[in-house]
Amino acid sequence: MDITVRQIEWYDLNNQDFWDCLRALTVAPTLLMPDAAMIHLRRETYWTLVAELGERLVGTLTLIIEPKFTHGGSLVGHIEDVAVHPDFQKQGVGSKLLIRAIALAKEAKCYKLILDCAEEVAPFYEKHDFRRHNLGLRLDVK
């Protein structure tokens, strides 16, 4: 069976697989009608993709398309929350999602794609021609 990638739909939020993908990444309680979904499903700034394998939802990725004041008003794509279902890891799901996100960024005419990741997953992105460029800094807001 082939992995296919499409944009998220409302009904995906009722699919336990979707939340299990995100839980492979971080804390992700199921939300019945998350505020987040409202804006993600508007498909302007946020483009959330899901990967399917047969009946299963096996992965997800979010692309934020940010219009800049710099670079002549060009767009920058931010890759966020690349998550693969724990039962379907190491099968190319992440690559399929990333390749689609890169294609979407090209179509949208982004001049660059950026992301933050831990050292141990950097080789995955480097395989897809990303290069180490900057430091990723964080402040926990309390």
Place this chain on the structure above:
Amino acid sequence: MDITVRQIEWYDLNNQDFWDCLRALTVAPTLLMPDAAMIHLRRETYWTLVAELGERLVGTLTLIIEPKFTHGGSLVGHIEDVAVHPDFQKQGVGSKLLIRAIALAKEAKCYKLILDCAEEVAPFYEKHDFRRHNLGLRLDVK
């Protein structure tokens, strides 16, 4: 004179100082009516701040507020394009902007703020309690 920080207004786009700030950071040709402005001035996802010193616009910063499907639908703030006018650097403009952005992120109930930066400017953010967390990767989209 005190540095004050406020949200961007339409007329700031006609202020050469604004573009000179951004040019201290990267390529930033003046745009008379940039598409970017349309969404930035809507003040939903994008919060662009400007710093003023008397009659001059001396700095700018953009905060992207991203709703997550993870973390119970919580928000993450992304700090982008922190830029200080070349004639007003090393006078605390960047700190004023960053402190306001952190306050906005708290008000919005973001659970974290993240940013990418070059090694040489990391100490500025570390002074404001940011910590090195991840790698920043980049793909130039052609």
